[in-house]
Amino acid sequence: MADGLPKVMQVEPAPRPFSIALAYSRLPLPMTRADQMTVAHLISFFAARGHNVDFYALDNGEEIGPAHRQWLEDVCRSVHIFPHGPVRRLMGVMRGSLRGWPLQVGLFSNAAQTRAVREGLADVDIGYSYYIRSAETMRSLGRSRARISGPVTFLAMQLSQALNTRRMAEHFRNLKEKLLYSVETRLVRNYEPRVWSDFTRTVLIGQQDVDEIAAACRDKGLPEIDNVVFGPHGVDVDRFAPRDDVEEEPFTLVFNGVLRTYTNVHAITWFAANVWPLIRAGESRAKLLIVGRDPRPEVIALGELDGVTVTGEVPDPADYIARAAVCINPVQVGAGMQNKLIEFMAMRKAVVATTVANEGIRATPGDHLVIADDAQSFADAVLALLADPARRDSLAEAARNYILGHWTWEAHFLTLEAAMLAALEDSAPPQNALSSPQGD
Template identity: 30%
Template sequence: MQDARPPLLYLTHRIPYPPNKGDKVRSFNILRQLSRTHRVWLGTFVDHPDDHAHIPALKQWCEQSCVIPIEPRIRRIASLRGLARGEALSLPYYRSPRLTDWVRRVVGEHDIRAAVAFSGPMAQYLDVPGLARRVVDFCDVDSAKWTQYADEHRWPMSWLYRREGARLLDFERAVAQNVDASLFVTAAEADLFRRAAPELGSRVGVMQNGVDADYFAPANAGDSPYPPGGPVLVFSGAMDYWPNVDAVTWFATELLPQVRQSVPDARFWIVGMNPTPAVQALAGEGVVVTGTVPDVRPYIAHADLVVAPLRIARGIQNKVLEAMAMARAVVVSAAPASGLAAEDGRECAVAADGEAFCARVLDLLRDPARRAEMGEAARDCVLRAYSWSAHLRALDWLLEASAGTQGADRSGAAQAAIAQLEPGAAPLR
């Protein structure tokens, strides 16, 4: 029987499987959703040796895939070409003639009319004859992230990061001008981009993150990985990602000592792949750095408290949603909490600064019953507000809304679909 699903091009900056870090959780769930309604041609990069083994698994969701290995150290050097060209360094980092040729070939050979790009730099592959519908999932306003990095570093890195923020914003605006829809993970991120590009506001929408609440469930806690001792505070995430490195460094060096003044046996576990030398150096009195673990769920489920002390963060953090799904009480800093559909004090604890963060941690450590109550409310919040299938239907709406239309009609159809993505809007029928 002939497959009636239409063909679609999906582009990601990192192989979307396995979903073992924040961006891959989102890109994988998008891939899985798209494959239900489309035959997917995937173009992507693999930047970690362990991920090569997972390339064959992509056949479950993809008609065909083009997976290009990249060496991050070499790519960082190659990206410096952007200085001479006056462009954002992120663009040459993810620029590949091989992927360009593959995209042009499969779009022509398979009559692919629609494309979804995950992350801004992958939008540079969308200028291809034949594509009639293009959606970019920016996730976050990356240009703002780089500008924020500049404030945390000294010259010359502060100059380089500020330059990257400005050049990337120029690129993001140009992309948004030429695609049917630009999506962001929270309303706050979408509003931030609308303020930077007000003329594009009607084509900017929100597609929130979700969580697999069946996988991240209290029933899947397993055995405790923690040796006997005092209460455990845990942070999970990819530990070569600068915002995560900054978060655990701040917590371990400045906040944990304050917590331990009141709770001397409190322990801080840093759980996640690829810990940088700076993270590894934190290991010692009261701090454990695990590196890669086979399953993060037992570490979350058996911790007394999950902490997310992120000072440099954009959008909803999957690590927070996963902890909430496992019915854990979470203390989260204000930045990643801004787009979270959770009530402070009932479904999570939000802290505006270091002093407040320590106070919220200590309050919850002293009150096990309140921690349990907050954990249960957190899971209810996830079940109510963070279904992947519900959020990702936005892509189906956008691709269907513009199907069979042209020019202004297509733009109007996409804008009508985007209007339905705003929080509180009634779903399309």
């Protein structure tokens, strides 16, 4: 992925190709966010399997280079990009507020995209909306509980935004941010238990997300969500692989992530304030590398601490992960899954993480990684691993094998494709209707 493009999927052409309209709230390239990485790799998978993709994306001001644009043109049947600047975003929020939509749904509402998607659905087998931000582009148009005609439609919620925003609201100290996310939590918790039933299938990452939406359904007196397909992210196990060319540093910890997002900023500042002093007290040779793009000022300031280096953006985070004796994921807020965790594990690294970080991964504590949720237990876990190379090695080996068995892009997307084909077959006319003789 040195060229910034998703990996070419190692799959055979599909025996039954289909056509799909994919709606997304931003451009998938360059892949600077986890959702962009997922969408770009999903498109790559569809292309490798021979499916026809009509792609509908918003341009929120991201800069897409010629090579990235050409890649989209090469792998999709058609590419439709809609400008979505500040004025359109403001209009979307205003329109959404009148309809009771979550702020994020209104923010990414684009009338031109919605019209194009709705017209395009007539020419495809499957519609696929990525995130609830794109749900309104094809809501209620496909086969669902209330509708037996139209294409099969998938809503890739991925995570419960209600769970995500509620956790963030609980941790914010800034009153303005706490209020904003509290309002969004209320709006999303009203939206999620209703929108799922307007699609043929709903894609979610983990059981905790299903449970959150099911609870909201019960609270609202609505039918409980029952059309779930599990569709987590994956990892490029060729890029994120054990490295013989980089020497492991026996007392180095690594944290990696986009360092402007609240979840990552909260995680690493909490760790630095509460866990790092305990680790340094127990092992003065310990070093911490904080790796990632766009570090906020409070993250940059951590570089002043003894033993801590903040790298900022680097050409390839894998070069730094390879140096780690232990990788850490102290994330405490958010929902869904943590890409950094499966990247660490794919690189055959011993990992200490929180319960929240592991929710979507479902690795077995003690076998594939170590789970710790408070400062003292987190520090104790790290210190124990730094002092025990054999334990680190056994955890790392189990982690890599777990990822190879469960978390490759190809494995997850083949499962998703099977769910798509099953949905097409479930909603097809009965065989006797197809073969009934014509009247005289």
